[in-house]
Amino acid sequence: MKIYERLVDSRLREMVTISQEQWGFMPESPFLFVLTLDCIVKLLEEGPLRTILYADDIALVADSREELEEKVRLWQVALADNGLRLNVKKTKFISSEQCTRPILDCQGEAIEKVEEFRYLGSDLSEEGSVDQAVRGRINAAWLKWRESTGILCDRRCSRTLKGKLYRTVVRPALLYGSECWALGKAQERQLHAAEMRMLRWACGWTRRDRVRNEDVRAVMKTAPIQLKMREQRLSWYGHVLRRPEDHPIRLALDFEAPGKRPRGAPRKRWKDVIKKDLAEVGAMPDDAFDRMRWRRIIRTADPATARD
Structure with a gap:
C-alpha cells in the first residue's frame, strides 16, 4: 500500500x-x-x-x-x-472583564470582540457560564433525533431498538463536552427535560398519558442523564489525575485564580461539582490511579447493560 x-x-x-x-x-x-x-x-x-x-x-x-x-x-x-x-x-477575542477598546494587529486592523464563541465544539462565554453550551448541546441532540426519526418514530420498531439508537446516536451528542461543565440545577433540569421529551416521543407517549419518568426509562432501558454526566465527569477527572504533575492539564486543575471570590453564594466551580460527585459514589482521588477499580466505581450502567 x-x-x-x-x-x-x-x-x-x-x-x-x-x-x-x-x-x-x-x-x-x-x-x-x-x-x-x-x-x-x-x-x-x-x-x-x-x-x-x-x-x-x-x-x-x-x-x-x-x-x-x-x-x-x-x-x-x-x-x-x-x-x-x-x-x-x-x-476573535473574549474577555472576562469589561473591555471596550479593540485589539489592533500590526497593520492597525481591529480584532473583533465577542461575548461567546465556539472552540473545538464547545461554546465559551465571557461570563464563564455554561448556559450557551447547554443550549447548543440540546440543539445538537435534537438534530440527531430528527435525523433518526425514521426509526425513533416508527411504531413497527421495538422500544428496545429505539432505546439502543438513542443511547448510541442521540445521547452522545447531548453529552459532548459535558465532562468540563460546572452545572447548576437549572441547566440539569433543561437537559433532563430535553431527554425525557425525546424518550416519551419515541415511545409514543405524552405528559397526558401520565406515565412516570422511571417507567419511561425502564422501557427505553436508559439511565438518567444526570448520572451519565457524573460518570463522564469522573472519568475525565481520573484521566487528569493520572497525568504527570507538570503536565499542562494538571497545572490547570491545580490553578488558583488570583483575588477573592464574591460574598454570598459564589458561582459553582468544576472542583465543587467533582467533590460532590466523589461523595455520591464514595470514592477518593487516589482510587483513580487504579483504572479498573476507578471504572467500576464511577460506572453508571444503563438497565440494558446492567450486570449483577
Whole structure:
C-alpha cells in the first residue's frame, strides 16, 4: 500500500506543477505546518497554559488587553517570517472583564470582540457560564433525533431498538463536552427535560398519558442523564489525575485564580461539582490511579447493560 501511495504521489508530481500559493495542498504540508508552529512557540517562549494549539487553531491567554495585543502582534510577525499569515477576520477575542477598546494587529486592523464563541465544539462565554453550551448541546441532540426519526418514530420498531439508537446516536451528542461543565440545577433540569421529551416521543407517549419518568426509562432501558454526566465527569477527572504533575492539564486543575471570590453564594466551580460527585459514589482521588477499580466505581450502567 505504501509503495502504491508513493507511486501515485510521484506520478502526480510529474503531471501537476504546484505553485507556492498552493503549498498548503502538498502532502507534507500538515507535518511542516505543525513543525513550524512548534518552532514559533519555542521561539516566543510562552509558559504553560498561555498558548494552546490544536491543529491550525491557536488560543492565546493573557492577563490584560495590552498583553494580549502584544502577543497577537508577536505571533503575526512570527507567522509572516515563516511564510504564514494571521487571518484577522477569523480571529476573535473574549474577555472576562469589561473591555471596550479593540485589539489592533500590526497593520492597525481591529480584532473583533465577542461575548461567546465556539472552540473545538464547545461554546465559551465571557461570563464563564455554561448556559450557551447547554443550549447548543440540546440543539445538537435534537438534530440527531430528527435525523433518526425514521426509526425513533416508527411504531413497527421495538422500544428496545429505539432505546439502543438513542443511547448510541442521540445521547452522545447531548453529552459532548459535558465532562468540563460546572452545572447548576437549572441547566440539569433543561437537559433532563430535553431527554425525557425525546424518550416519551419515541415511545409514543405524552405528559397526558401520565406515565412516570422511571417507567419511561425502564422501557427505553436508559439511565438518567444526570448520572451519565457524573460518570463522564469522573472519568475525565481520573484521566487528569493520572497525568504527570507538570503536565499542562494538571497545572490547570491545580490553578488558583488570583483575588477573592464574591460574598454570598459564589458561582459553582468544576472542583465543587467533582467533590460532590466523589461523595455520591464514595470514592477518593487516589482510587483513580487504579483504572479498573476507578471504572467500576464511577460506572453508571444503563438497565440494558446492567450486570449483577
